[in-house]
Amino acid sequence: MTARGPKANYKLGRTVAPYLYLSPSLLVVGLLMLLPMGMVITYSFQESAVLRPDTSFAGFKHYAAVFGDEVFWASLWHTLYFTIASVVAHMTIGLAFALMLNSNRISPMLRSVLRVLYILPWLFTQVIIAVIWRLLLDPNGVVNSILIDLGIIGSKVEWFSSVETALHAVTFANIWAGYPLFMVSLLAGLQGIPKDLYEAADIDGATGPQKLFFITIPQLMPIIVSISLLDFIWTMQVFPLIWLTTGGGPIYATEVLSTYTYKLAFSQYNLAQASASAVTILLISVGLTLFYIRHQKAR
Amino acid sequence: MARRNTRREKLITLALHLGLAAGLFFAAFPIYWMLASSFKTNGEIFALPPTILPRVFTLEAYAAILTDPVKLRFFFNSYLVAAVVTILTVVIALLAAYGFSRFNFRGKAALSTLIISTQTLPPITLLIPFFGLVVSYGLFDTYAALVLTYLVFTLPYAILLLTGYLNTLPRDLDEAVAVDGGSSWTALWRVIVPISVPGIVATSVYTFLLCWNEFLFALTLTKSTDMRTVPIGIQLLMGQHAFEWNQMMAMSVLGSLPLLVIYLIAQRYFLAGMAAGSVK
Numbered sequence: 001m002t003a004r005g006p007k008a009n010y011k012l013g014r015t016v017a018p019y020l021y022l023s024p025s026l027l028v029v030g031l032l033m034l035l036p037m038g039m040v041i042t043y044s045f046q047e048s049a050v051l052r053p054d055t056s057f058a059g060f061k062h063y064a065a066v067f068g069d070e071v072f073w074a075s076l077w078h079t080l081y082f083t084i085a086s087v088v089a090h091m092t093i094g095l096a097f098a099l100m101l102n103s104n105r106i107s108p109m110l111r112s113v114l115r116v117l118y119i120l121p122w123l124f125t126q127v128i129i130a131v132i133w134r135l136l137l138d139p140n141g142v143v144n145s146i147l148i149d150l151g152i153i154g155s156k157v158e159w160f161s162s163v164e165t166a167l168h169a170v171t172f173a174n175i176w177a178g179y180p181l182f183m184v185s186l187l188a189g190l191q192g193i194p195k196d197l198y199e200a201a202d203i204d205g206a207t208g209p210q211k212l213f214f215i216t217i218p219q220l221m222p223i224i225v226s227i228s229l230l231d232f233i234w235t236m237q238v239f240p241l242i243w244l245t246t247g248g249g250p251i252y253a254t255e256v257l258s259t260y261t262y263k264l265a266f267s268q269y270n271l272a273q274a275s276a277s278a279v280t281i282l283l284i285s286v287g288l289t290l291f292y293i294r295h296q297k298a299r
Numbered sequence: 300m301a302r303r304n305t306r307r308e309k310l311i312t313l314a315l316h317l318g319l320a321a322g323l324f325f326a327a328f329p330i331y332w333m334l335a336s337s338f339k340t341n342g343e344i345f346a347l348p349p350t351i352l353p354r355v356f357t358l359e360a361y362a363a364i365l366t367d368p369v370k371l372r373f374f375f376n377s378y379l380v381a382a383v384v385t386i387l388t389v390v391i392a393l394l395a396a397y398g399f400s401r402f403n404f405r406g407k408a409a410l411s412t413l414i415i416s417t418q419t420l421p422p423i424t425l426l427i428p429f430f431g432l433v434v435s436y437g438l439f440d441t442y443a444a445l446v447l448t449y450l451v452f453t454l455p456y457a458i459l460l461l462t463g464y465l466n467t468l469p470r471d472l473d474e475a476v477a478v479d480g481g482s483s484w485t486a487l488w489r490v491i492v493p494i495s496v497p498g499i500v501a502t503s504v505y506t507f508l509l510c511w512n513e514f515l516f517a518l519t520l521t522k523s524t525d526m527r528t529v530p531i532g533i534q535l536l537m538g539q540h541a542f543e544w545n546q547m548m549a550m551s552v553l554g555s556l557p558l559l560v561i562y563l564i565a566q567r568y569f570l571a572g573m574a575a576g577s578v579k
Binding site: 014015017018019020021022024025026028029032033035036037039040043049050051096097100103105106110114116117118119120121123124125126127128131132133134135136138140141142145146149176230233234236237239240243244257258261262265266271274275278279281282285286288289292293296 | 316332349414421423430483512537
């Protein structure tokens, strides 16, 4: 693509060039994203797929099997509980930490040290988060020991292996791991709120809570909504954290859509039915993504 | 009146600091506990009462990990795959970002929407066809399987980050090259790339971390211990009958080291990357 000077040549270059620059990316997106998406949809309508494939058309058989499976519905419910509780808590904790750090009552030194420390949970990958919380929440672990000393529980709780507590325990671990995204984004947002809004409120004699609810939160709303949507979409996809703490158990108590699908595919080797489940997850995700993109464009 | 106000102010400041201390405990205690446990003997991990500082400070867990060739191989694999994917991603994304940032063309809006939307694709949906493709092309249990599949997830972020960065650079720069008769290709490599180093660093850091942390594909598309990465290595340690908790913690600390080091040295770049999804 060496330009030889003439204007016509330059213009042609301007028309063709962008596609050339984009071609490697389009190749990756086409071959490794669009093609696999087509494949998984195809698999879901085959008698069986991948291992010993039988490509005869199976209609909606696998979808009927998925929707007729009560474990699927339990997984959907657990996914929703896990996701909604996580997003709400991430937002609340993230906002609380951001407001505290943004306060002019603390020294700049303390603020920068705490900011670094508060972000720490974000640095750890889900596998390590799983390991950390298995250590903390082990029946003989430090959390039980502290709670017994404080008299909050009477005897050791098997957080991850009893049906009553397992889902709450994995959700708690995820809450711990995920709030910094909100905190960082909201801190940036707080610094962008025009100071004169607060000055005007002071002149009108507004109280602290009034300023919070009538200035700060409305000003942060666009960030809160867009991060909540992204967090919702990402949290729904959770896999390693659950796989490594409870594996979906005990007795499906923490089964979520991704672990349900994974087990269908790679424990039962029912890849066609797993594809039907995977396409269902895809449709949910596409719906949320369209909503997210519409929201981003509206901004 | 004035005195009551100062007392009130003091109380608020005190409450704020108590809140900050509670926040610090919530954020940092689990990490401290991992770190402390990695220096304990396995017998001391669940000692009653729990020992805040290791009673016997020992590096035996680290020694066990760092002298085991199987585990060292996990680290080698993780570094190798993450490095290769990072280089490929940055080069491919830089070209695409340049196209998006400096040209107007038909289909631009649709393509950028497509790329934004790939950010939210559920990995589990792509896993089954990837497994099919990897098996049928004989790539099962190879580095290539990991490198190719990781690209799908790193590329969209990298394109968004770099497009955002290139958009901040004045267009006069490339126009000056065009006036001198240079092509857009020359402008990219001679002018844009040298001044885009901060954007490229931020993108590389984020890409590296995405690869370093990946679990699902590594779990499914590799099988032999020779091909496993660090996250899978940690899972394998957990699957053993006798739990070597101190080794699991030491491996987790070592596995988090690249992130911690990058975070502490290049916090600014790191946060730019982490926030990539949210600021577009």
